[in-house]
Every structure is written in C-alpha cells, then in structure tokens.
Amino acid sequence: MKYKRIVLKISGEALQNKAKGLNHDPDILAMVAAQFKQMLDMGAEIAVVVGGGNIFRGLAGADKGTDRTTGDYMGMLATVINAMAIQNALENEGIQTRVMTAIAMPAIAEPFIRRKAVRHLEKGRVVIFGAGTGNPYFTTDSAAALRASEIGADVLMKATKVDGIYTADPVTDPTATRFEQISYQNALSRQLKVMDAAAFSLCMENDIPIVVFDFFKENGMVEVLAGSDSGTLVTH
Numbered sequence: 001m002k003y004k005r006i007v008l009k010i011s012g013e014a015l016q017n018k019a020k021g022l023n024h025d026p027d028i029l030a031m032v033a034a035q036f037k038q039m040l041d042m043g044a045e046i047a048v049v050v051g052g053g054n055i056f057r058g059l060a061g062a063d064k065g066t067d068r069t070t071g072d073y074m075g076m077l078a079t080v081i082n083a084m085a086i087q088n089a090l091e092n093e094g095i096q097t098r099v100m101t102a103i104a105m106p107a108i109a110e111p112f113i114r115r116k117a118v119r120h121l122e123k124g125r126v127v128i129f130g131a132g133t134g135n136p137y138f139t140t141d142s143a144a145a146l147r148a149s150e151i152g153a154d155v156l157m158k159a160t161k162v163d164g165i166y167t168a169d170p171v172t173d174p175t176a177t178r179f180e181q182i183s184y185q186n187a188l189s190r191q192l193k194v195m196d197a198a199a200f201s202l203c204m205e206n207d208i209p210i211v212v213f214d215f216f217k218e219n220g221m222v223e224v225l226a227g228s229d230s231g232t233l234v235t236h
C-alpha cells in the first residue's frame with residue numbers, strides 16, 4: 001500500500017446516470033462501497049470530498065439569474081445530499097461512516113472538527129466531508145485540497161472520467177498524450193482544467209501529492225492505493 005491516509009475527491013457528476021435520469025446511480029455507489037471495503041481491509045484511512053455538480057453549481061445558477069453567492073450555498077447543500085447518498089451506500093455494505101459538514105446542520109451530520117475527523121479515520125470510519133469549504137466562490141476541489149492539508153493526508157486522489165492528465169482533451173484530440181507525472185508548477189502554468197489553481201497551489205504548499213485517475217476503471221481506486229502508475233501523479 002503506497003498511501004495510508006487518503007482524501008478522495010469525487011465529483012457529483014460521477015455519481016449520476018444521465019441515461020437513466022438518476023442523480024445517484026446505485027450501481028456506481030455500490031462500486032465505490034466495494035472498493036472502499038477492500039481499501040479499508042488493506043489498512044487505508046479514507047476521507048471523501050464530494051462535489052455537487054449533478055444537482056447544482058453556483059456559476060450555472062448565476063447564468064440563469066440566481067445570485068452567485070446564493071447559488072454557491074445551493075451548490076454546497078447539493079454536496080451534502082451527495083454525501084448522504086454515499087454514506088447510505090457505504091452503510092449498506094457494513095462500512096462505518098460519518099458525514100461532517102463545513103456548514104453546521106447538526107440534525108443530519110456532524111460539524112467539521114479537524115481533531116474529530118482524524119479520530120474517526122483512526123478508528124476505521126470513512127469520513128465524508130460535505131458542504132465544500134463552507135464558503136462561496138470556492139470549489140469542492142479546493143475543499144479536497146484544504147481537508148487533505150488539514151488532516152495530513154498522504155495523497156489527494158482525484159477521480160475523473162479519464163485515466164489521468166493529458167496534454168489536451170483526449171476525448172476531442174486523438175493526439176493527446178497522458179502525463180505519468182507532472183509538477184504542480186507545470187500543471188499550474190499549463191492552466192490544466194483537471195483541478196482549479198487554488199487546489200493545485202494548496203497541495204503544492206503543503207506537499208500533498210495528487211493522483212488523477214479513472215473513476216470508472218475496474219478496481220481503479222484500489223490500484224492507485226497499491227501504487228499503480230495508471231493515473232497521473234502531480235508532485236514537486
């Protein structure tokens with residue numbers, strides 16, 4: 001096992017099945033739970049930061065007339081819905097979990113308290129962070145970088161639709177090639193879309209390596225944990 005304490009960033013869209021009109025595809029949630037079980041058995045400590053893009057994004061709302069700040073809070077609430085969906089799927093598999101939110105909503109989740117989060121992880125519970133950073137004008141990528149820094153994670157695993165960072169969009173450009181490894185500086189100067197600059201910068205300052213990997217590859221997360229080089233490693 002290459003990493004012990006991980007923060008996994010899953011976008012809201014990754015949980016979605018547009019063809020079936022589902023915001024939360026039970027098969028995808030079950031796939032996550034099955035891999036988490038293996039990773040916990042390997043001895044990993046797992047924290048999750050989930051996005052909200054399958055339900056609401058502040059910027060998209062602003063385009064349609066919602067005030068940006070209000071829209072961002074709506075987006076943060078969307079991440080809490082997703083956090084609860086993941087919690088439910090993990091509990092169905094007998095995995096112990098806690099949802100912790102950056103905006104207090106004590107009837108449904110614990111407030112985020114760093115020391116408590118670390119204690120949960122040490123006890124083998126999966127901690128799911130909801131409500132992003134709790135602040136508008138941020139993203140859940142930044143929330144993932146922030147939480148990874150706060151809890152002293154060994155890695156930030158960023159799940160995407162492709163198996164790493166490419167020179168160009170591999171979906172539209174067949175000449176695009178994948179980086180096995182790339183520096184934070186290079187990722188920043190190339191303005192790579194895979195994560196926002198704030199998230200890259202925070203990881204760079206706090207020495208948190210980022211692995212960008214294919215969420216839909218069978219056992220992809222388990223392989224990253226085991227040290228496979230199938231994704232892209234972002235480091236100094």
Ligand code: UDP
Pocket residue numbers: 010011012013050051052053054056057058059071072073074075076078079131132133134135136137138139140141143
């Ligand atoms: N958001 C926010 N502050 C945060 C995290 C998220 O305001 O710290 C809002 C923002 O409007 C964002 C939405 O929540 O568009 C959903 O998060 P994100 O777009 O990062 O989700 P993803 O694309 O990963 O599904």
